[in-house]
Amino acid sequence: MDVIPAEILRIHSHLTKEIAEMSPTGDGILFKTEEYAGRLAKLKSEMERREMDTLLISEPSNICYLTGYEAYSFYVFQIMIVHRDVSEPIWIGRSMDAVSVRRMTYLSDDSIRPYTDDYVQSSEKDPVDFVVAELKEICPTLKAIGVETGSFYYTARIHNRLLESLPANRFLDAELLINWMRIRKSAAEVAILREAGQISNAIIADAVEAVQAGIRECDLTSVIYRRMIAGTPEYGGVYPSSAPYVLTGSRTGEPHAPWSDRTIDHDTPVNIETSGCRRRYHAPISRTVYLGSPPESYLRLADAVTEGIEAALEAVRPGVTCGEVAQIWGKTIARHGFHKDSRIGYSIGIGFPPTWGERTASLRESDRTMLEPGMAFHMMPGLWLDDIGIVLTQSFVVNEFGREDLTTFPRQLVIK
Structure with a gap:
């Protein structure tokens, strides 16, 4: 079986995103990139005010608000990372859903970090470990990490695992931070x-x-x-x-x-x-x-x-x-x-x-x-x-x- 060259895959991904952005139907990127950029800038400003350098977003509505991503992938582990000094949010989720992120959002390929399927509902591999490794690689600083403690999708198990894996870091309650940003519609x-x-x-x-x-x-x-x-x-x-x-x-x-x-x-x-x-x-x-x-x-x-x-x-x-x-x-x-x-x-x-x-x-x-x-x-x-x-x-x-x-x-x- 022939292997498709990486450059062809990259071009295909780029063209698919361009077509999706032009689509007048219920497909593709919903709002202009400038609107998403304004939302992200406002979020980072609030993070700065709270002395929070990193935010872990688990609520699908908030991920959608920041990027336009709306696929039904939240029944397995999914997190978005926002760091004050990193230009784009970083999506972390199941590998088979990465194609939807590319089609629905403005995120570059480097901002889409899927984990392999052997992490899904596994007793041997924990996707939180994948996130921790990505945090250490992506984030220039990792001092104060905000988490959505009241989200339906952020479990006590996830939180405890993060505390165990990052004992030197400070965790802050970011519950409803983005939700209150969303209350005023454009x-x-x-x-x-x-x-x-x-x-x-x-x-x-x-x-x-x-x-x-x-x-x-x-x-x-x-x-x-x-x-x-x-x-x-x-x-x-x-x-x-x-x-x-x-x-x-x-x-x-x-x-x-x-x-x-x-x-x-x-x-x-x-x-x-x-x-x-x-x-x-x-x-x-x-x-x-x-x-x-x-x-x-x-x-x-x-x-x-x-x-x-x-x-x-x-x-x-x-x-x-x-x-x-x-x-x-x-x-x-x-x-x-x-x-x-x-x-x-x-x-x-x-x-x-x-x-x-x-x-x-x-x-x-x-x-x-x-x-x-x-x-x-x-x-x-x-x-x-x-x-x-x-x-x-x-x-x-x-x-x-x-x-x-x-x-x-x-x-x-x-x-x-």
Whole structure:
């Protein structure tokens, strides 16, 4: 078998990246290199302020934010290294995924450092050892190392192994460092969020049309999945960070239970929560459909939620805090005799399983985060009352004048 010369492979890799960058579809590098450069410069400035020379990034959303990399490779060990004095981030991951890094990102070949497959889920070789060796080779200094201690993907085992391997180094908590950078979206990011919102509109419209007495919950969910992936004629969709929630009847009092194969009855509410996803950006949406004639008590519940979300949305504008928005919701539904303990929303943007939330600002009374243009939220003021519930939500971006809604499906109880 002939061996392909290294120079031909290098040229092929370069041409593949050029083609990907020119692609107008959902392929290739998402944003201009200048945008990624600005994000990296801002990160390095914050690292300097914290006296941190090295940062180990494990959260896929943050890796995507810095480079555009969005492949499903995070189920095995994956780390990105950022050093203050190294020009590019360094991706470390499974060897078979390196080709995706080359296609999706601006990273040069020297910044892509894959480990061999015998490290994968091995009892004999630890990929943390590979990372430690790379750190010693790549980093001009290695004094203070930041790690994302709260990331779903940074385990206690990884941390302990790093401490054992680098006992002379200082480790700093960099939890949510990049997440808080991500909270203010650029114009290019908002454009992608709008595309995700159009997919969300199409999903909920299909679900509302399909739901009827006699259909199984799983069959309704399949309608949601089809549109979720097909997207719109303009924008194809991909898998979101969370499975959709389809809950009916007495189970509408449960916010996060899975759908089942039970048949949906007449004279019952159906709660649907889902999201369109475009290049890992999400615009979640939830609606309740009532099949039949709702009792007066349920209509009062729907009226309270509708009035509450409209009042809270009306308060959204730069300079207002997340807590002040939540307080308006709480006071509004209190006039109807209802109370909600949990938050009514959270920051959104890039998302990988298990969540499309950014894990930063929340729309809750105790949160003093001030709204700024470019922040995106899913306002999710659902009410779950033991054996009954209703969901009515709105994803939006804060702008200079107030907000821009990312979805346009009517904010009201659907009676069918």
